[in-house]
Amino acid sequence: MSKTELVSDEALEHRLKHHLERRELPDAFLYTGNHGTLNWLTLESSQRFPVAATLTSLLKEHARSIAQRIRNCRDVVSIGAGDARKELILLEELLHFSKPRCHIVDVSSRMVDEALKTLSGLGLEITGTVAFCEDLGRLAPDWNRPVLLCLLGNSFCNFDPAGLLPLVGNNLGPADLFLLDGSMLPENEREVARWRREVERIYNSPENVRFNTAPLVRRGMDPESCGFELKLVGVDSPWGQTYRTQKRIHVLKRAVVQCGTDAVTFAAGDVIEMGFTYKYRFAQLRQCLERHGFRVAESWPDRTGGNIIILAEHATTETEP
Ligand SMILES: C[S@@+](CC[C@H](N)C(=O)[O-])C[C@H]1O[C@@H](n2cnc3c(N)ncnc32)[C@H](O)[C@@H]1O
Numbered sequence: 001m002s003k004t005e006l007v008s009d010e011a012l013e014h015r016l017k018h019h020l021e022r023r024e025l026p027d028a029f030l031y032t033g034n035h036g037t038l039n040w041l042t043l044e045s046s047q048r049f050p051v052a053a054t055l056t057s058l059l060k061e062h063a064r065s066i067a068q069r070i071r072n073c074r075d076v077v078s079i080g081a082g083d084a085r086k087e088l089i090l091l092e093e094l095l096h097f098s099k100p101r102c103h104i105v106d107v108s109s110r111m112v113d114e115a116l117k118t119l120s121g122l123g124l125e126i127t128g129t130v131a132f133c134e135d136l137g138r139l140a141p142d143w144n145r146p147v148l149l150c151l152l153g154n155s156f157c158n159f160d161p162a163g164l165l166p167l168v169g170n171n172l173g174p175a176d177l178f179l180l181d182g183s184m185l186p187e188n189e190r191e192v193a194r195w196r197r198e199v200e201r202i203y204n205s206p207e208n209v210r211f212n213t214a215p216l217v218r219r220g221m222d223p224e225s226c227g228f229e230l231k232l233v234g235v236d237s238p239w240g241q242t243y244r245t246q247k248r249i250h251v252l253k254r255a256v257v258q259c260g261t262d263a264v265t266f267a268a269g270d271v272i273e274m275g276f277t278y279k280y281r282f283a284q285l286r287q288c289l290e291r292h293g294f295r296v297a298e299s300w301p302d303r304t305g306g307n308i309i310i311l312a313e314h315a316t317t318e319t320e321p
Contacts, residue, residue: 001116005109006131006138009033012107013260016215020257020264020272025249027158027275028107028132029215031082036215037110041083043211049202052153055181058307059086059152062300067093069298069311070177074144077103079133080155084115087150091122101125101144107132133159136171146175156180157278165292169314178294178312185243185279187305196232196243199279203230203245212274213249221255221266232279239280239287247274282308290315 009032016029031040044052059066067090070076076094078087081104094100102124104115112128119126129139133151149172156164168178186195202208213226227250232243251270256263266272280288282305286296294312301308 001120001126001128003112003116003128004130006129006135007107009109010260013262017259017262017264020259023270023272025215025272025274030211031106031108031111032215033108033218034110035218037108037114039211039214040111041114043207044082046207048205049207051183051202054302054307055153055183055309056086056089058181058300058302058309059089061302062309063089063093066090066179066300066309066311067097070094070148070179071097072175073100073146073148073177074098075101075103075147076150077105077139077143077147078150078152079105079136080151080153081106081115082111082153084118086152087115088118088122090150091119091124095122095124099124100148101127103139103143104128105131105133105135105139133164134167136167140171145173146177147172148177148179150179152179152181154181154183154277157182157280158275161278161288161292165289165294169293172314174314174316176313177297179309180312181307181309182280182285183277183307184305185281185284187281199232199245200230203247204228212247216249216255216257216272219257219259221251221257222253225252225255226250227252235278237284237288238291239284242281242284243279245277245279247276248272249274285310 012032030036043049081087084104104112106112109130112130116128186192209228213228217223229248231246233246235242235244249272251266253268255266289312293315295315297311297313299308299310
């Protein structure tokens, strides 16, 4: 097992400072450092925040069939792997067919440590890299092909597909595969209003509010100064109306946030924009993938259609006979 850091704690603090000066708090910073890692691991196992657990159950249910479909991959790369519980499920099944190498990539150094611990008993060659998803091009030359690239835990939906899919496409060859999952928008329009209320309730739970405001609170902002707001807004896209979370922190009174040796000052009334999650229907996600040169090779929805795992490949790839 080996670990490499393409991004250091100091560089992250510096980057955070620049974002906060622009009144942005990208979601990557929710997971960094000891606190960020522990906060995510606590939220992930909280019954009141079932998004992560639901996708893990879906993966468990279909792991054997997914493993059969990806058995020819010589390397498994997982971006934003967290503590790698999903990768463990997948690799245990893959071991019935092959002995792939595994590359864990995550922006949180402490999370990479957790992932390496999770996978340590598999007897596989495993590497951990602290890097942003955007660093994919620097990592790809080291992969044995065909490679399986994973973006799990609803992570695909946290990126703008117009930025992410060209990046993924440019780094995958014709025989490589792309595994992603997502928590979806209901197929039936009549269910959307109820679903919206439920999603907003879950994402506005005290646990999730604490998780989202923690990077500021940990660096000196009074929790009482953070007015957290999350709502689902409709977004027009080439594949019809999708939804996207709009997540903001309203600063309620003057506050100073310490980033390494630098400080960023906020005034009452400032609004800090955070990351987002898209909510697609399956057909929309399929069209989105197709527009960027991918095709859905196979998919595994749950019974309700509320969650799905998708295996995609380059649209130019010849299908297996
Ligand atoms: C929602 S968690 C999902 C973790 C895991 N895949 C799972 O399913 O439980 C997102 C993970 O992605 C990492 N992450 C967030 N933004 C990232 C980025 N831009 N580049 C690399 N990793 C990122 C976080 O540190 C965190 O471990």
